[in-house]
Amino acid sequence: MNATEWLNALRETAQKPAIPILSFPSVSLLGINVQELVSSEDLQAGGMKAISERVPSGAAVSMMDLSVEAEAFGSAVRFDPMDVPAVTNIIVHNEAEARALAVPPVGAGRTGLYISAIAKAARLIQDRPVFAGMIGPFSLSGRLLGVSETLLYCYDDPELVELVMEKATRFLIDYALAYKQTGALGVVIAEPLTGLLSPALAQEVSHPFVKKIIDAVQDENFLVVYHNCGDSASKMVDSLVKLGARAYHFGNKANMLEVMRQLPAEIIGMGNVDPSSQFRNGTPQSIYESTTNLLRECGGYRNFVPSSGCDIPPATPWENINAFFAAVEDFYKTV
Numbered sequence: 001m002n003a004t005e006w007l008n009a010l011r012e013t014a015q016k017p018a019i020p021i022l023s024f025p026s027v028s029l030l031g032i033n034v035q036e037l038v039s040s041e042d043l044q045a046g047g048m049k050a051i052s053e054r055v056p057s058g059a060a061v062s063m064m065d066l067s068v069e070a071e072a073f074g075s076a077v078r079f080d081p082m083d084v085p086a087v088t089n090i091i092v093h094n095e096a097e098a099r100a101l102a103v104p105p106v107g108a109g110r111t112g113l114y115i116s117a118i119a120k121a122a123r124l125i126q127d128r129p130v131f132a133g134m135i136g137p138f139s140l141s142g143r144l145l146g147v148s149e150t151l152l153y154c155y156d157d158p159e160l161v162e163l164v165m166e167k168a169t170r171f172l173i174d175y176a177l178a179y180k181q182t183g184a185l186g187v188v189i190a191e192p193l194t195g196l197l198s199p200a201l202a203q204e205v206s207h208p209f210v211k212k213i214i215d216a217v218q219d220e221n222f223l224v225v226y227h228n229c230g231d232s233a234s235k236m237v238d239s240l241v242k243l244g245a246r247a248y249h250f251g252n253k254a255n256m257l258e259v260m261r262q263l264p265a266e267i268i269g270m271g272n273v274d275p276s277s278q279f280r281n282g283t284p285q286s287i288y289e290s291t292t293n294l295l296r297e298c299g300g301y302r303n304f305v306p307s308s309g310c311d312i313p314p315a316t317p318w319e320n321i322n323a324f325f326a327a328v329e330d331f332y333k334t335v
Contacts, residue, residue, distance in 0.1 A: 003223040017058030018328040020308035033081035045120035062133040064311040070143035072109035090146040098163045122183030129185035136191030138206040140168040169209045176217040186223035195230015237262040252309025272309040280313040284323035291327035
């Protein structure tokens with residue numbers, strides 16, 4: 001089944017499977033810590049396999065380690081046994097440094113490890129598609145230039161942002177094409193920083209570069225899921241659709257009902273149970289209720305797929321994850 005056939009089947013089925021971004025909690029299944037997970041292709045693939053054997057997800061989705069690509073460019077990364085890796089320094093401060101910034105080859109840093117992990121996961125998991133994950137060009141530029149600095153540069157020095165974005169995009173196209181060769185059905189492109197922009201600024205600064213990536217990699221056999229976790233996402237649905245992705249994943253700050261009202265019927269909308277307040281810090285009862293309420297609002301849309309609002313944190317209790325899947329199963333039994 002190719003990507004187009006899978007999307008059509010997903011849209012047409014009445015019993016929608018949940019597809020959360022669920023990989024980091026494999027640490028508790030494997031008895032390892034986060035630093036070990038992000039440093040081993042075998043543990044990543046094994047973790048995705050272990051999760052696929054435990055929950056009835058519609059796809060196995062890799063974790064959003066948004067430090068990997070910046071590390072390949074030369075950024076320093078802090079590793080923590082209990083938390084996701086984080087970029088700790090700014091490596092581009094001005095135009096001269098931006099022009100000198102080298103575009104790394106795919107395989108630099110841990111990018112080769114992540115590509116191998118997805119290839120192994122695609123071989124291990126045969127009962128559902130596998131999706132890779134990677135950062136988007138604006139969010140990557142924010143890690144190279146500094147997050148706060150990038151938001152200011154959008155107004156004060158847009159040429160600097162564009163210069164870094166061009167280099168980020170060149171690398172990310174090659175990175176996505178490498179994932180395309182692994183047997184994955186697609187890739188989730190995470191653009192959390194774009195969620196902090198106004199719809200007009202996002203359309204000017206971020207979207208053209210995302211579209212270049214989508215145009216370069218997406219076809220009938222490989223699809224792009226675009227992730228935006230900002231509260232302004234529901235106000236930029238029209239411009240997001242023009243990016244050309246086949247599916248869109250929204251964070252918990254977005255009004256999911258408003259999103260679904262605007263999405264064309266042929267495009268999948270995914271989201272958006274809160275990964276922090278519900279998955280990580282809620283209770284089985286609270287996440288069951290939150291998920292059920294979301295489904296009551298959006299479950300009538302054939303192109304809606306229940307998911308987490310973002311990557312589910314590593315220390316999330318499995319009782320909460322199980323309650324999420326139970327709520328999805330119970331809801332679709334009644335419709």
